Amino acid sequence: MAEIHILDNSTIDKIAAGEVVERPASVVKELVENAMDAGARAITVEIKEGGIEFIRVTDDGSGIEKAHVKNAFLRHATSKINTVSDLMSLQSMGFRGEALSSIAAVAKVELVTKTKDALTGIRCCLEGAKETEFEEVGAPDGTTLIVRNLFFNTPARRKFLKTAMTEGSYITDLLEHMALSRPEISFKYVINGQTKFFTNGDGDLKAIIYRIFGRDIANEMIPFQVVDEDIVLEGFLGKPVLNRANRNFENYFVNRRYIKSKVISKAIEEGYASYMMQHRYPFCVLHITIPPESVDVNVHPTKMEVRFANQNTLFKLIAENISDFLAQQEMIPQATLGSEKKSEKKEKGAPKTEAPEPFEKERKLLREESGYNSGRNGSSAYDNSAKSSFAPKDSSANNSFSKDSFFVDNRITQTVKSSYSSAGTLPPPNRTGLYHETARGPAGNKIIGREPAP
Numbered sequence: 001m002a003e004i005h006i007l008d009n010s011t012i013d014k015i016a017a018g019e020v021v022e023r024p025a026s027v028v029k030e031l032v033e034n035a036m037d038a039g040a041r042a043i044t045v046e047i048k049e050g051g052i053e054f055i056r057v058t059d060d061g062s063g064i065e066k067a068h069v070k071n072a073f074l075r076h077a078t079s080k081i082n083t084v085s086d087l088m089s090l091q092s093m094g095f096r097g098e099a100l101s102s103i104a105a106v107a108k109v110e111l112v113t114k115t116k117d118a119l120t121g122i123r124c125c126l127e128g129a130k131e132t133e134f135e136e137v138g139a140p141d142g143t144t145l146i147v148r149n150l151f152f153n154t155p156a157r158r159k160f161l162k163t164a165m166t167e168g169s170y171i172t173d174l175l176e177h178m179a180l181s182r183p184e185i186s187f188k189y190v191i192n193g194q195t196k197f198f199t200n201g202d203g204d205l206k207a208i209i210y211r212i213f214g215r216d217i218a219n220e221m222i223p224f225q226v227v228d229e230d231i232v233l234e235g236f237l238g239k240p241v242l243n244r245a246n247r248n249f250e251n252y253f254v255n256r257r258y259i260k261s262k263v264i265s266k267a268i269e270e271g272y273a274s275y276m277m278q279h280r281y282p283f284c285v286l287h288i289t290i291p292p293e294s295v296d297v298n299v300h301p302t303k304m305e306v307r308f309a310n311q312n313t314l315f316k317l318i319a320e321n322i323s324d325f326l327a328q329q330e331m332i333p334q335a336t337l338g339s340e341k342k343s344e345k346k347e348k349g350a351p352k353t354e355a356p357e358p359f360e361k362e363r364k365l366l367r368e369e370s371g372y373n374s375g376r377n378g379s380s381a382y383d384n385s386a387k388s389s390f391a392p393k394d395s396s397a398n399n400s401f402s403k404d405s406f407f408v409d410n411r412i413t414q415t416v417k418s419s420y421s422s423a424g425t426l427p428p429p430n431r432t433g434l435y436h437e438t439a440r441g442p443a444g445n446k447i448i449g450r451e452p453a454p
């Protein structure tokens, strides 16, 4: 008989990482979910080389206290549940306490975090789960996680990754869903230095559909809402004319969680059945709110699949209400002249705005005071006015940006130890009282996100 022995922790971590971190998109999903759980109002995701070389997720959420930073990287370390009974009433996105430890096991990770009450932040770096740096730094409130060189220590896993282009497209798809799942959070998504899309975070789901899918699609979406005892269906149903060749545009969320569910897909398709040809699929953005105790999200490590306590009831409710709703609508498609019809691809992501980082709310205030608005239609990029039930409940959360921190070439470099003083060494602020984004540091480095001038 072969000898039975217990695996060492680093092997256990790498095996666990295999379940949670399949590809760069899994890393982005876990980090964005953490940011959501931390109460972030604004989240920036930046990737390079499809996320294989570089992923940055910055939020303006609660931050992590100095004493807890190291725990966050331990396996089964979570602030979200205490006992198994908490799983039944779960409101948070995470609960397993294995995402950060799994990511840290297979990548080079840099964390910078600061809570509102702390004077300074913490910068902590790990390579393959081994801590390499831990220091106090000046930092804005919130958390930034940078993940470099994914699977650098597990070449076999890296070989399974697709091209940077394909991996990047998975992240884009994921972030589009995440933005649709949380209209009250402002998302900014940057690929290889270019802003791909930006959402206001003002709770307006239709505006997000417009930004992500373009005007032609948004114009063909009809608002839909059903309240049935303890289940709420809410969102937009595409007119049948928007039918697609695959299920990729059946966008649905359960309790604001982006999941995949055969039951929900089939129910939506059943609702549309009288309006679709065979092998054509509907376009919709549907939020389903059900009591947390009737859905089990703990069936898969990535939480992409869930189990419903009463799936037949849910199926019937979705299918029947969609079918009844569509029956009441005028479904005659409008004719569009050839020259007016823009291709969907061109239209997609068309509205572009200048997008601030999560810690740049003060910048926005200064812009508004100086009469500068970044939204296309005169709406500010941080206009928090409530427009729908997705609107933020509390718009008072504010953010400050520490005097001592800024990004230099995507690294957070300024520490409290540094002698780089805000007086004298920077070029004069521009007209709005802000240091311009292309300001140069002492070493000629590019400084991004410098705080507004005092």
Ligand SMILES: Nc1ncnc2c1ncn2[C@@H]1O[C@H](COP(=O)(O)OP(=O)(O)OP(=O)(O)O)[C@@H](O)[C@H]1O
Residues within 6 Å of the ligand: 030, 034, 035, 038, 059, 061, 062, 063, 064, 072, 073, 077, 078, 079, 080, 093, 094, 095, 096, 097, 098, 099, 100, 101, 143
């Ligand atoms: N962006 C963040 N802001 C504030 N706290 C965070 C952030 N990211 C992680 N944390 C803290 O670190 C802990 C560990 O995060 P991790 O993602 O590993 O586990 P989790 O979110 O609790 O569960 P899961 O493994 O299901 O995601 C979290 O419980 C949370 O307390």
Ligand SMILES: [Mg+2]
Residues within 6 Å of the ligand: 030, 033, 034, 093, 094, 095, 099, 100
């Ligand atoms: Mg998590």
